[in-house]
Amino acid sequence: MTTVQPAPASGDPASGDPTSGGPSGGSAHPLTPGVPALTGTPRAHGDHDVHPLDNPAWASLTGPHTHFAESVGRARRYPRDVSPFVAVPNVSTVPDPEIWRDLAELAGPGQIVALSGSPALAGTLPAGWEIAMQGEGVQLVATDDLVTAPDEEAVRLGEADVAEMLDLVARTRPGPFEPRTYQLGTYLGIRRGGALVAMAGERLHPPGWREISAVCTDPAYRGQGLGTRLVKAVAHGIRERGETPLMHAAASNENAIRLYLSLGFARRRRTGFFGFRTPR
Numbered sequence: 001m002t003t004v005q006p007a008p009a010s011g012d013p014a015s016g017d018p019t020s021g022g023p024s025g026g027s028a029h030p031l032t033p034g035v036p037a038l039t040g041t042p043r044a045h046g047d048h049d050v051h052p053l054d055n056p057a058w059a060s061l062t063g064p065h066t067h068f069a070e071s072v073g074r075a076r077r078y079p080r081d082v083s084p085f086v087a088v089p090n091v092s093t094v095p096d097p098e099i100w101r102d103l104a105e106l107a108g109p110g111q112i113v114a115l116s117g118s119p120a121l122a123g124t125l126p127a128g129w130e131i132a133m134q135g136e137g138v139q140l141v142a143t144d145d146l147v148t149a150p151d152e153e154a155v156r157l158g159e160a161d162v163a164e165m166l167d168l169v170a171r172t173r174p175g176p177f178e179p180r181t182y183q184l185g186t187y188l189g190i191r192r193g194g195a196l197v198a199m200a201g202e203r204l205h206p207p208g209w210r211e212i213s214a215v216c217t218d219p220a221y222r223g224q225g226l227g228t229r230l231v232k233a234v235a236h237g238i239r240e241r242g243e244t245p246l247m248h249a250a251a252s253n254e255n256a257i258r259l260y261l262s263l264g265f266a267r268r269r270r271t272g273f274f275g276f277r278t279p280r
Helices: 056-061 097-107 119-124 159-172 226-240 254-263
Strands: 070-072 075-077 112-117 130-142 187-192 195-202 209-217 244-250 265-277
Touching: 056 075, 056 112, 070 097, 075 097, 112 130, 119 130, 119 265, 130 254, 159 187, 159 195, 159 209, 187 226, 195 226, 209 226, 226 244, 226 254, 244 254, 244 265, 254 265
Parallel strands: 209 244
Antiparallel strands: 070 075, 112 265, 130 244, 130 265, 187 195, 195 209
């Protein structure tokens, strides 16, 4: 058996993570006029000429997040207490049998792995694999119309805040968030009366890009624009580092998509999102 090892370097309207569910299906859309040109394409076996945003988990785990990556063959994953996301090259096509075997060994028997890519992935699972969940997501990228700004009330969240972050996520369900997810990037929160009532932060990190994720607000504090303020604050930090903000939303979450468009994001493409259970 191959040993799992570090990979080599190579709803609140603002809660729009596609990993929280949504209808299945969808196809890619062309780039919207005004969207920044793509840069930093990863060059990996079987993944030539693929833009990093077409396979952002792979671009992250073979790029800026390589220090998180665990690998077997051509499969990559984040540690389970960081993120459920796994990645393989060429998600725009159907992975070959060897990649599925690598992924099964990497995850272990009977485990659910989160994978995004072509809707065709769901129709060609090898024997023993199961679809635990599938949905459709929308990828959005910042344009020059996005006005960002730091927020005086926002505080940096870290290890001491994990219990509160997990509690807020459990009550608002913005998408996967694990005990060490905060280590993926900057997470900001707003407190009221000492309690954490809203947060947002950075998750996937393709070269030159940062995904804004875990945008959520306590139900008692919705309607005050806290999520919008935090998105702008996180995006401000991303731009200060010379990178471009990126977001994902469930295709069914029209309120979130409408909000992000109004802030200055643009639709880039649709993607399938899946929870696959490995053979038991």
